[in-house]
Amino acid sequence: MLREKTLAVIGSGMMGGALACGLTQAGAMLPENITLFDTDQEKASQLAAKVGAGARVSDSVTNAVAGVDLILLAVKPAVVSQVLNSLTQTIQPNQLVLSIAAGIRLDTMEMHVAAGVPIVRAMPNTPCLVGEGATAVCLGTNATQDHLKIALSLFSAVGLTVEVTERLMDAVTGVSGSGPAYVYLMIEALTDGGVKAGLTRATARALAAQTVMGSAKMVLETGEHPMQLKDNVTTPGGTTIAGVAALERGGFRIAVIDAVEAAAKRAGELS
């Protein structure tokens, strides 16, 4: 279904790039069905080369969007309204707008498009680039179950996808939208710990990243509670409980909870 669709990606930055490349790498979309636009044309051209042979670069946002099936807004939240305003006459109700902008509400976006234009708001994350993204979607006033199916098939091609009510989108942003950054801090810190204990940086980084991936897979595939999985690692009087106690002393869990809360709050402020 998705392979026949045409897509305009507005914004060729981190996330527009992760999605466009992730979708073609997964074989979910054809490069020749993807048109890229960025105010920085050089960036769009560089991305087109990564997306694959046949990916197009447009010289204007209007040309990029005219007549395509799907329009992905991957610009910073502060310019979403301005971009939609410039496209009010162009975007038609038979097209679907997908916005990934943090904090920008559906009702705000609906004010800038013509009557009847369907919008889906989504919060993906950068691991979409490698097919392991986590995305939440919610539907605007004019979006139907068919639009939901399209949005789910698009984001599911590059990872896990859930539907939530819009009031939970800021919470999603705090957990999975921003979450990769927290995990990278964890991987970097694990690596530094390994280096401090005598490993080469390359070996420590590989072990740290694989440990994070394997642990996440255990949570997703065994269905066991994370605390049970933690208990399975901690031998009485052993090494792990010594490490866990050090993390607790450092306020690890509350630091992560605070990070999610701060990011969710910031997402709310962006609207």
Ligand SMILES: NC(=O)C1=CN([C@@H]2O[C@H](COP(=O)(O)OP(=O)(O)OC[C@H]3O[C@@H](n4cnc5c(N)ncnc54)[C@H](O)[C@@H]3O)[C@@H](O)[C@H]2O)C=CC1
């Ligand atoms: N980076 C991330 O992990 C995630 C970002 N998002 C959302 O994705 C959106 C994009 O974020 P990033 O890719 O990180 O930003 P970015 O700064 O890497 O990319 C934004 C791109 O938009 C271009 N741009 C600026 N004004 C434009 C205009 N008027 N028309 C077309 N292109 C224009 C810029 O040149 C830039 O290449 C944001 O709204 C953000 O909230 C959502 C989930 C995760």
Ligand SMILES: O=C(O)[C@@H]1CCC=N1
């Ligand atoms: O930091 C940001 O604002 C964006 C939204 C979610 C991840 N990155």
